[in-house]
Amino acid sequence: xxxDQGLVSWKKLAPGMFILEPGNSAKFKTGDWRTYRPVLDKExxxxxxxxxALCPDxxxxxxxxxxxxxxxxxxxxxxxxxxxxxxxAITMVxxxx
Amino acid sequence: xxxxxxxxxxxxxxxxxxQCKVDVISAYPITPQTHIVEHLxxxxxxxxLDAEYMPVESEHAAMSACIGASATGARTFTSTxxxxxxxxxxxxxxxxxFRLPIVMVIANRSISAPISIxxxxxxxxxxxxxxxxxxxxxxGQEAVDLIYHAYRVAEKALLPVALNIDGFTLSHVIEPxxxxxxxxxxxxIPPLRMKYxxxxxxxxxxxxxxxxxxxxxxKKAQDEALxxxxxxxxxxxxxxxxxxGRKYQPIESYKMEDAEVALIIMGSLAGTAMDAVDxxxxxxxxxxxxxxxxxxxxxxxxxxxxxxxxxxxxxxxRAVSHGSTGGPVGIEVRSALYQSNKRPKVVNFxxxxxxxxxxxxxxxxxxxxxxxxxxxxxxxSYEIYGVKE
Numbered sequence: 001x002x003x004d005q006g007l008v009s010w011k012k013l014a015p016g017m018f019i020l021e022p023g024n025s026a027k028f029k030t031g032d033w034r035t036y037r038p039v040l041d042k043e044x045x046x047x048x049x050x051x052x053a054l055c056p057d058x059x060x061x062x063x064x065x066x067x068x069x070x071x072x073x074x075x076x077x078x079x080x081x082x083x084x085x086x087x088x089a090i091t092m093v094x095x096x097x
Numbered sequence: 098x099x100x101x102x103x104x105x106x107x108x109x110x111x112x113x114x115x116q117c118k119v120d121v122i123s124a125y126p127i128t129p130q131t132h133i134v135e136h137l138x139x140x141x142x143x144x145x146l147d148a149e150y151m152p153v154e155s156e157h158a159a160m161s162a163c164i165g166a167s168a169t170g171a172r173t174f175t176s177t178x179x180x181x182x183x184x185x186x187x188x189x190x191x192x193x194x195f196r197l198p199i200v201m202v203i204a205n206r207s208i209s210a211p212i213s214i215x216x217x218x219x220x221x222x223x224x225x226x227x228x229x230x231x232x233x234x235x236x237g238q239e240a241v242d243l244i245y246h247a248y249r250v251a252e253k254a255l256l257p258v259a260l261n262i263d264g265f266t267l268s269h270v271i272e273p274x275x276x277x278x279x280x281x282x283x284x285x286i287p288p289l290r291m292k293y294x295x296x297x298x299x300x301x302x303x304x305x306x307x308x309x310x311x312x313x314x315x316k317k318a319q320d321e322a323l324x325x326x327x328x329x330x331x332x333x334x335x336x337x338x339x340x341x342g343r344k345y346q347p348i349e350s351y352k353m354e355d356a357e358v359a360l361i362i363m364g365s366l367a368g369t370a371m372d373a374v375d376x377x378x379x380x381x382x383x384x385x386x387x388x389x390x391x392x393x394x395x396x397x398x399x400x401x402x403x404x405x406x407x408x409x410x411x412x413x414x415r416a417v418s419h420g421s422t423g424g425p426v427g428i429e430v431r432s433a434l435y436q437s438n439k440r441p442k443v444v445n446f447x448x449x450x451x452x453x454x455x456x457x458x459x460x461x462x463x464x465x466x467x468x469x470x471x472x473x474x475x476x477x478s479y480e481i482y483g484v485k486e
Contacts, residue, residue: 010314015255015322016196017315018293024115 030057034077036089036092042080044089051081101275106237106267107132109274110202113244115146115202116282120171123151123162127181127213128226130204138179142235149290156181160188160199168303172248172448175199178264179213186223194229194319195303198251198258198289200244201229203417205364206264207451215452216264218364218415222425228319230258231393233363237272238267242343245277248286249333253289254326261392263365265452270445281340295307327394347396347405348403349388352378356385357407358467361412361430363389366455370413373460384464395429401437409442411467414479415449441468445479453483 034042038051045067053061059075060068070081081091082090104112109374111133114122122135122141135304140146149166153159156177163173177185182203201223207213217387230250233238240262247258262268293301307315327347334345351371353359362370367388375385387403389396404410414424422428427445434440443465449455463482467473 005310006314007308007310008314010317010321011309013314014301015305015318016194017305017307017311019305020293021126025302025305041418054349070121081271082216 030075031071031073031075033097034072034075035054036077037087037095038075038077038079038081038090039093040067040069041091042067044087046087046089048086050084051084054080054084056080069077098272099275099278101124101273102367103271104237104274105269106240106262106274107269108136108260109237109241109276110244111136112276113241114200114277115140115148116175116279117174117245117248117274117286119148119174120162121151121166121173123147123159123166123173123386124152124175124177125156125159125181127156129216129268130176130178130181130202131223133204133269134203135176150152152459154469157188160185160192163199163201164188164192164197165197167192167199168195168295170289170291170296171250172289173197173199174201176202178204179208182220183208183223184477187388187411188408189224189227189229190256191304193323194315196319196322198248198291199253200247200251201257201259202240203259204264204268204393205261213451214264216266217450217452218261218425219417219450221259221261222416222418224259225393228256228323229393230256230323230330230391231256232258232330232391233259233261234267235388235390235391237267237270237274237368240340241274241276241343242337242345244332245282245285246330246337246345247346249336250326252286252289253333254329256323256326261337261364267365273417275280276339285336285340288319293315320425323394323483327396328390330370330391330394345387345390347391348399349390349451350387350403351388353387353403353405353407353433355384357383357408358464358471359387359404359407359410359424359469360460361387361389361410363392363426366415366449367412368386369457370460370466372457373464376457376461377464382464389426395431395433397436400430400433401439404439404441409444409467409470411470412443412445412464413449413455413463414445414447414472415451417447417481427479437484443477444470444475446482447479447481450481455483459483
């Protein structure tokens, strides 16, 4: 473990640790504490968008074909999408490191 | 220069705050601070002060409102004491971590229980580590001057300032006080321009999460800011001296040049202690007094310089740090001495709790006990002085 674990030098922080760039929370990777990842079976999917509507991290985005695709940069693996998918088209699969 | 007029210290403080052209006052009345905010409310109501007076529902809200207002770039003021300060507690740390230049007067009062409205320093000592700049006034003139100083310092250092005045013994007494001419105040305290503030046109985030990879750096930056404020504090006093002729320093010494025994004190008891010094000096005892005006950031170098070559120090604390090795000031002094090669004997007294009088005779007694420490090893690391067995 390196002694200096800081992300950025304290000298470079804005006073009060204010964040001067609006909306930069989008850069914050929340996908790295996931244990299970949602996997979509497009055969079963009816493109209803319930996964999109219920995802607490707004990870789902509609693709060109109309399927809702998860963004694993943000997905924390909560499994709400899989639980509520009316066609059981989403399966939670264990992440292997 | 302004006119010297006899005024209640609380009223004079309120008038000085008004002279500093505060934008927002947010406070909840609590004895013995009430006269300060009541008078400010009057000034706003009479149209003499163009400010927003927020009569909030609690001290927690008072500090929250100051934080919110200050974050938008407004000049803010609040005042409290004892339980009121404790109710503000969690927000005190946010104010300093956000680097907000809030100014607060604490009319120092004992903490319950038992219920007490009288004076000691048990309230402010709970916020010792909160990251606020903390000063102690000895008398009315100093209290007023430290108000001007507080705004000057807070806004340059971007840190909140807590100015401590002893409840009743200072807040409610009438003293001859000179308020500065408005012109001088305006010169000393220019309009507040905050570089980073809440502004819809230029959005920023305050209060973001400090994950383990950044919290340490945020705290280091805050700690360095408080240390760096020392220079700003001292320079602001030098500027003040140029404007008014009144000189203030982080540590004030009284007859310390050749002193072999010294007492250390903060706040309004210093005057009484000085009388004891004079009395003992008449009897040929080489005693002196050190008054700590700037408590945070602790002026280590000034302190080590001030103690000179004393052989014994008696620290007079006004608060108990239960289960500790001394009172808060006693602990600080012992720790400070370990930074140097000086090794005077240190005895620590806790006196004047909840407004109990500490008289000239008491100070003479404390000096004598401190003298004893030169030849005899003290039996206790601290002692609650004057307690009835």
